[in-house]
Amino acid sequence: MRRGTEQAQNLGPRTIPALHIDEPEVSIDPGDGHLEALARQTIAALIKYPHAIVISGTRAAAGADGMPDVVTLARAITHLLGGRSIWARFSFTEIKVNPAINTIGRVGTNYSQTHAGIAPHSDSSWLQSPPNLWGLQCVEADQSGGDTLIVPVEDILRRLSKATIQALRQPVFPFADGVFKPVLSGRRGDQRISYYDAQLSKGATTQQDSLDGTSQSALHELGQAVSDPEIALRLKLEAGDLVFMNNHKALHGRTAFIEESGRLLFRLRANVDFPTSQLSFNPIYQRILKRVRHRNTYFQTTGPDCFEAVFMNSKGIFSKQTMTSTEGLIEFANTMLRQGQFSLAVPAFEEVLHQMPKNLDASRSLSCLLEHLGEREKAELVLKQAVAVTPYQVSGDLRAGLPVILRTRGLKNRDRKLRRRINDYVARLSGGHYSLKHLLNGEEVNVIVMNLYDNSLNLAFPAPPFHLLLNTLSVPERMEDELEVLVKLLERYPGIPVINHPARIMLTTREENYRRLSTLDGVVFPKTIRFSHTGNALYGPLDRMRAAELQFPMILRPTTTHTGLGVALISDVNEFGNYLASHGPGRYYAIAYHNLKDERGLFNKLRAFSIDGNWYPVTNAYHRDWMVHSFDRYHKMKTDSDLQQEEKSFLRDMVSYIGSNNMKRLERIEKIIGLDFFGIDFTVLPDGRLFVFECNAAMRHHFDHAESFPYTAPASHAVTDAFGEMITRRLSRHAGHSDCS
Numbered sequence: 001m002r003r004g005t006e007q008a009q010n011l012g013p014r015t016i017p018a019l020h021i022d023e024p025e026v027s028i029d030p031g032d033g034h035l036e037a038l039a040r041q042t043i044a045a046l047i048k049y050p051h052a053i054v055i056s057g058t059r060a061a062a063g064a065d066g067m068p069d070v071v072t073l074a075r076a077i078t079h080l081l082g083g084r085s086i087w088a089r090f091s092f093t094e095i096k097v098n099p100a101i102n103t104i105g106r107v108g109t110n111y112s113q114t115h116a117g118i119a120p121h122s123d124s125s126w127l128q129s130p131p132n133l134w135g136l137q138c139v140e141a142d143q144s145g146g147d148t149l150i151v152p153v154e155d156i157l158r159r160l161s162k163a164t165i166q167a168l169r170q171p172v173f174p175f176a177d178g179v180f181k182p183v184l185s186g187r188r189g190d191q192r193i194s195y196y197d198a199q200l201s202k203g204a205t206t207q208q209d210s211l212d213g214t215s216q217s218a219l220h221e222l223g224q225a226v227s228d229p230e231i232a233l234r235l236k237l238e239a240g241d242l243v244f245m246n247n248h249k250a251l252h253g254r255t256a257f258i259e260e261s262g263r264l265l266f267r268l269r270a271n272v273d274f275p276t277s278q279l280s281f282n283p284i285y286q287r288i289l290k291r292v293r294h295r296n297t298y299f300q301t302t303g304p305d306c307f308e309a310v311f312m313n314s315k316g317i318f319s320k321q322t323m324t325s326t327e328g329l330i331e332f333a334n335t336m337l338r339q340g341q342f343s344l345a346v347p348a349f350e351e352v353l354h355q356m357p358k359n360l361d362a363s364r365s366l367s368c369l370l371e372h373l374g375e376r377e378k379a380e381l382v383l384k385q386a387v388a389v390t391p392y393q394v395s396g397d398l399r400a401g402l403p404v405i406l407r408t409r410g411l412k413n414r415d416r417k418l419r420r421r422i423n424d425y426v427a428r429l430s431g432g433h434y435s436l437k438h439l440l441n442g443e444e445v446n447v448i449v450m451n452l453y454d455n456s457l458n459l460a461f462p463a464p465p466f467h468l469l470l471n472t473l474s475v476p477e478r479m480e481d482e483l484e485v486l487v488k489l490l491e492r493y494p495g496i497p498v499i500n501h502p503a504r505i506m507l508t509t510r511e512e513n514y515r516r517l518s519t520l521d522g523v524v525f526p527k528t529i530r531f532s533h534t535g536n537a538l539y540g541p542l543d544r545m546r547a548a549e550l551q552f553p554m555i556l557r558p559t560t561t562h563t564g565l566g567v568a569l570i571s572d573v574n575e576f577g578n579y580l581a582s583h584g585p586g587r588y589y590a591i592a593y594h595n596l597k598d599e600r601g602l603f604n605k606l607r608a609f610s611i612d613g614n615w616y617p618v619t620n621a622y623h624r625d626w627m628v629h630s631f632d633r634y635h636k637m638k639t640d641s642d643l644q645q646e647e648k649s650f651l652r653d654m655v656s657y658i659g660s661n662n663m664k665r666l667e668r669i670e671k672i673i674g675l676d677f678f679g680i681d682f683t684v685l686p687d688g689r690l691f692v693f694e695c696n697a698a699m700r701h702h703f704d705h706a707e708s709f710p711y712t713a714p715a716s717h718a719v720t721d722a723f724g725e726m727i728t729r730r731l732s733r734h735a736g737h738s739d740c741s
Contacts, residue, residue: 159231
């Protein structure tokens with residue numbers, strides 16, 4: 001390959017830089033001496049306006065090594081910036097028309113596979129930290145349309161008012177479930193943007209009260225600016241053209257083209273550590289960069305308990321850090337995670353686990369990091385290996401004279417997330433369990449955590465000596481494998497007491513609860529249908545709805561979520577298709593919607609816990625929206641003394657509030673569910689019947705609202721006390737029996 005040269009054309013502030021390979025028959029090949037020069041020129045273009053570059057004259061398909069040129073150049077960019085190819089985590093996708101999905105409006109990757117135009121947006125904006133390197137390789141162009149649009153952040157900022165810019169910098173915008181972040185970020189001279197109108201509209205629908213009027217007005221002004229045809233730089237890609245863009249500094253879109261088009265693009269995404277434009281390639285930077293390339297790594301082990309890392313600090317220059325102990329390595333790994341230096345955090349945590357394979361905190365953090373970077377299979381493998389080396393976990397020494405409780409914890413199918421807080425990141429595993437934080441007093445018992453991953457009994461048996469199995473697995477749709485292990489384990493220990501037997505938990509799916517509870521006299525349980533979506537045609541799911549006589553409007557939700565995540569009210573077929581398009585292939589519940597708004601325009605939800613056969617009231621919440629959560633009390637109830645009095649009456653005397661007939665119905669439900677601990681969300685209909693929203697052990701017991709609503713504290717304390725007394729009864733009932741071993 002010859003050295004790339006600028007084309008003889010005006011490269012003014014409104015022109016995308018263009019490079020051309022002099023000899024088209026020679027492609028970008030690894031080991032070519034000019035590849036590094038091309039990578040350097042590409043980086044220089046991406047860190048300054050307009051944050052994009054076009055490279056023509058490359059080969060349309062794969063290079064000599066079988067690798068598409070867009071990947072080869074991206075690897076060279078990563079190598080030039082100090083990263084080993086093993087850490088160059090690329091997402092690579094073919095983009096071509098798929099006629100099977102053209103009938104329903106789509107977003108994201110699905111929408112890109114239609115022939116429709118796409119408004120300027122950020123790629124992967126639903127992630128808390130989207131990849132910043134974005135590239136396309138044109139294999140087959142469409143001459144009738146499909147132009148690529150690039151909108152630099154600087155051009156957007158010039159069209160926005162100061163008030164709008166300030167509003168868009170607030171971390172309140174709902175890009176996805178649990179992902180709230182600013183649209184604009186970065187310092188002066190290094191402004192960044194993350195924006196996708198379709199994702200934000202979906203997020204605003206599911207989080208209806210999350211945006212105030214100022215934020216909504218700011219989004220509207222931004223949408224008008226971005227949709228102006230004059231703002232975008234336009235490219236007509238031909239076969240063999242590459243385009244790279246800094247996804248944090250510019251938006252991209254495309255014009256429409258014909259439906260029968262054979263247009264084919266390769267798309268690449270990656271995370272790299274770009275330097276700032278001010279420090280891009282000065283002599284000091286080059287010398288440091290040369291040292292980094294010579295070592296060919298950001299992170300390395302230099303000796304027993306000695307480690308070295310080179311990384312770019314917040315000022316855009318490289319820093320060096322040496323660690324001389326495993327404790328220092330752990331602190332470094334955690335610091336890199338908190339600061340968002342993921343390319344360093346990953347190898348650091350891998351080295352921690354190489355030296356300390358039983359460090360479950362490191363396994364959790366690494367798994368969340370890999371999930372965040374799109375490596376789901378590796379993220380799962382990390383947790384599976386963690387269980388293999390640590391099936392049972394004890395914090396400290398077992399204290400003599402105290403009973404031993406075996407508490408379950410499943411690690412397969414957990415939600416692995418890096419949660420962005422105000423100033424840092426934190427790794428979190430969530431889902432599938434109920435919390436013991438306010439239920440179990442660890443000072444009075446010894447607790448051994450039983451870690452589970454799949455349905456193999458090999459690791460779980462034999463168990464260490466214990467007196468009680470406390471099963472916290474609560475979502476059968478998510479924890480099926482782990483629950484099967486527990487069933488097998490208890491067959492080996494038939495005399496041991498159990499709280500929440502796994503076989504009974506497995507019967508508490510929403511569909512099974514509908515089957516068991518909907519036939520009870522005086523109880524209404526909305527029709528609930530489980531179905532699968534393959535990501536292709538909607539005929540199967542819609543036929544399933546028609547066969548079950550389930551009409552619109554209906555509620556859709558993923559089978560594995562709780563706390564309202566992914567829940568939406570669907571009015572028609574179009575919304576049905578859009579919902580499945582945005583959530584992707586998987587298993588879902590369709591639930592009949594009942595409009596339960598009262599004469600005041602409010603919706604009501606009561607919650608009670610069943611503990612060892614007795615009922616304990618905890619919530620009587622009102623909200624303007626049909627989906628009521630306990631935190632919704634701050635919207636209406638905070639300033640409404642009458643509604644607070646309603647809740648006080650329920651908490652003070654549940655029997656009088658809902659009536660003796662409904663208490664008998666709850667007692668009947670308790671017998672059917674058969675669990676030692678679970679919760680029920682319900683309301684009382686105007687005709688006196690009991691309407692059940694859901695009934696399972698996945699409900700969290702907490703004191704989150706006790707400060708703002710002090711009258712709720714006694715009821716919450718009653719739940720805590722009742723759970724502790726149940727533990728005591730179970731242990732004392734078997735005090736004369738020998739340990740399970």
